[in-house]
Amino acid sequence: MMDIARLAGVSAATVSRALNGSPLINAETRQRIVELANSLNYSINASAKRLRQGYNKTIGVVIPYQRKTRQHISDPFFLGMLGTLADALTDRGHDMLLSRVDTERLEDLAEIYSTGRASAVAVIGQWGQHDPLNALAVRGVPFVVWGAHLPNQLYCTVGTDNARGGRIATEHLLALGRRRLAFMGDIHMPEAAQRYEGHCDALRDAGLEPDPALLIPTSFKGDDAQLAMRKFLARRKRIDGLFAASDLIALNAMGVLMAQGQRVPQDVSVVGYDDIEAASYGHLPLTTVRQPLDLAGREMVDCLLQAAQGQRPASRVLETTLQARASTAPLDP
Amino acid sequence: MMDIARLAGVSAATVSRALNGSPLINAETRQRIVELANSLNYSINASAKRLRQGYNKTIGVVIPYQRKTRQHISDPFFLGMLGTLADALTDRGHDMLLSRVDTERLEDLAEIYSTGRASAVAVIGQWGQHDPLNALAVRGVPFVVWGAHLPNQLYCTVGTDNARGGRIATEHLLALGRRRLAFMGDIHMPEAAQRYEGHCDALRDAGLEPDPALLIPTSFKGDDAQLAMRKFLARRKRIDGLFAASDLIALNAMGVLMAQGQRVPQDVSVVGYDDIEAASYGHLPLTTVRQPLDLAGREMVDCLLQAAQGQRPASRVLETTLQARASTAPLDP
CATH class of the missing domain: 3.40.50.2300 (Response regulator)
Structure with missing residues (x-):
């Protein structure tokens, strides 16, 4: 509260009155102090916050990555988790904002909330960052972790036994x-x-x-x-x-x-x-016509960023190749 | 700068002078303004800048669904596409906002752009909606479709031959x-x-x-x-x-x-x-410990929406079950 007072150039008593909705404080000053407290991640009651910025029907989803292994998001378990979250969010009328955060800087996920881009954040996995996650919970950042239930846990987890x-x-x-x-x-x-x-x-x-x-x-x-x-x-x-x-x-x-x-x-x-x-199904390695998915993402994003700048990107047709595997063989004579 | 001025209770000119080290500003005020600018760095700058410039480093991704089949987002091709897009967007410093839209109302995707939530939108598949997509292109909505290159196409596609x-x-x-x-x-x-x-x-x-x-x-x-x-x-x-x-x-x-x-x-x-x-790999159907992924999404979203309302949801531990398949068999005596 002292920090807010100092940064706002008012007294601590004024901050206290403003946050308690005292009529002695004019609307402009009160607004300024509430916004400041909020931006600085001081916990403020949720209804006041929603009054100010409105409720954003978007939930952030963060898939942390380790700088050394940099597990690709295309991992089938991550993708399954994204799919089930996206389907459940759609059912509840929400969109999903997907971001990746370095496991060494998990506290960055607070920004997704504090900037108002999402109303809460899902974190896929703890990645051995139990203490930083506890610290985020103390700061009042609304998030839920898919992962293990651990002793002395101040945050909410969902996971299997x-x-x-x-x-x-x-x-x-x-x-x-x-x-x-x-x-x-x-x-x-x-x-x-x-x-x-x-x-x-x-x-x-x-x-x-x-x-x-x-x-x-x-x-x-x-x-x-x-x-x-x-x-x-x-x-x-x-x-x-x-x-x-x-x-x-x-x-x-x-x-x-x-x-x-x-x-x-x-x-x-x-x-x-x-x-x-x-x-769930067994099968032979499949002969298939390969769509270059890695290239697909890069080409799409290239076009999207051009479109976002008001340009009109040209369409692109990517080459396919035949990937011959065990599911095809010559016909016996 | 307007934001800092407003929050510090001074004029924009004062902020400008303080940040430029003008001797007209006393040390205490300068200190206060510099600290404020530092503390607020991202949260305020980003949203204010977005409002001013209209550029949001978020790209929307829409996976349309047909009302009758309602193909699940967990389809492996969709998921592979999401993964490659998410990785490519991360590399370019952008987040991804995922939404689903009814194929019969594809024009709804314009809202993701017009409300400023994303700067451009990727659409996965044409779903036989060539004409509505052409109409969106005429309206100037920036979007790119993963799909077939078709005759008389006014929008940008990326896809294979x-x-x-x-x-x-x-x-x-x-x-x-x-x-x-x-x-x-x-x-x-x-x-x-x-x-x-x-x-x-x-x-x-x-x-x-x-x-x-x-x-x-x-x-x-x-x-x-x-x-x-x-x-x-x-x-x-x-x-x-x-x-x-x-x-x-x-x-x-x-x-x-x-x-x-x-x-x-x-x-x-x-x-x-x-x-x-x-x-790419052949295998037998795998015996496994099943994590109930469908339930996982619903439980996570339940907790997230509680957290978004300022509540503190309790952690949940989901049951696992053994799914016996062909990869396990009794040892030969």
């Missing part, structure tokens, strides 16, 4: 008679850590001690998972079951296992986590 | 000795129509007449494609090749073919269109 998920996945493998079980994932991420914890609990309940050599570290990226599985197989550790922290990790690891002559599910049974679309 | 794509897919099947080729897709949609046209051209060039009985109509939805393939197989028409208007159609049709005892690729070779992520 990861430890229980890890337990049921592992119990399923144990019930199939499998005993040498590997886990794939990055246990520095809260959700993966809880899934691993449930995995270890189930092993111990079955009288087995978790073997650190069977913990295969990998990020959530598909190519990282392939590399991790190749490295693991090179060490010639025998496993008969695999529980992966995500379906994308599981599908990529399964590809490597099969390519190296292991039979799935007989030699190694594989369990994922998520149930993304692609998990 | 669909006729050529259809031709190379079909030529690939013909080169493999296959002659009884089916096409799956909705030829009332411009892109699918052009792919079918290229398919027919390739057949005619090979001296074959396209057989209307081998045109299998289906929407772009996976379950529609499964149903269409089941109906087609019930008619006992023999085919040795299939070209589908999208990968999702192809993957679903392949599942039905294999479930009904047809060998892919030997009996029926299958070609898709798009090259979505899942097309």
Whole structure:
């Protein structure tokens, strides 16, 4: 309050009266002080704020990225999450404003709210930034995190019971008679850590001690998972079951296992986590006409930014190429 | 500058002088104004600037929906397109505002621009609304469509050469000795129509007449494609090749073919269109711990709208279930 007073060039008493709606303060001064307090992220009651700027029927969605891995937004789980959020927001008459924020600067997400561009912000994943998220909650920024429920949490999370998920996945493998079980994932991420914890609990309940050599570290990226599985197989550790922290990790690891002559599910049974679309059907690699999606985004954005400047961009037709895979073969004579 | 002046309770000239270090302004006032300018940097500048210049670093993305099929946004091609657009927009320092619009009321997309919420709008697909899109272009709404390049088009499109794509897919099947080729897709949609046209051209060039009985109509939805393939197989028409208007159609049709005892690729070779992520790897249906994604979106939005009203929603932990599929099996004794 002292800060507001100093910056507004008035006394603390005036600020207090203004924020309490005292008739002693004229409308212009009051407006000025409320706006100032709001811009500086001092918590102000929500109805006053809405009175001022009106309610914006837009919800921000932030997908944080780590500077080093820079997980692509095209990750199937992120996309599934965007899809379900977009559908649910449409049903409730809201639009979705999508942004990416560096995990090291998660506090930037407050701007999406404080600038009035969105009325609340969804954050996909905690990314090990529990403390900065707590700090944002103290500042009164309205946000909700998809992620793990953690001790001493001041913010709202929605997520699954990861430890229980890890337990049921592992119990399923144990019930199939499998005993040498590997886990794939990055246990520095809260959700993966809880899934691993449930995995270890189930092993111990079955009288087995978790073997650190069977913990295969990998990020959530598909190519990282392939590399991790190749490295693991090179060490010639025998496993008969695999529980992966995500379906994308599981599908990529399964590809490597099969390519190296292991039979799935007989030699190694594989369990994922998520149930993304692609998990539900099995298929051969598909021969297809490739639309260059990466190029598509860049070309579209190029045209859009031209259009936004009042120019009339020319249409563009992108080349297609045939991607021949296992779903096509010569006809037997 | 007007904003700072207003909030500091001084004139714009005073702010200007203070920021330029004029000796006419006393130290205390200058300090106050500099601090204010710093503290407010983004929040006020950005919105004020936007009002003045009318440029908002946000691009709208509209995924139209048909009232009757209401194709879910979670369609893998839509999601791939959203991902590539979001990544390209991030690279260019823009956010993305996602909305859905009824195909029968595509003109509503003009509002996203006219209300200043976005500086230009991307539209995913034409949805047979060529004329309304032309009308929007005449009104000067800045938008770009992902879709087919059509005759008499007043708006900008980005898309692939669909006729050529259809031709190379079909030529690939013909080169493999296959002659009884089916096409799956909705030829009332411009892109699918052009792919079918290229398919027919390739057949005619090979001296074959396209057989209307081998045109299998289906929407772009996976379950529609499964149903269409089941109906087609019930008619006992023999085919040795299939070209589908999208990968999702192809993957679903392949599942039905294999479930009904047809060998892919030997009996029926299958070609898709798009090259979505899942097309690149083959795999078994995956046993997984299901996160209820549909529920996830609704629960998140519920919490977000509470938070947007100034409430503090409680965290929610969603149930997981084990989805057993072909990737796990009992260990051989």
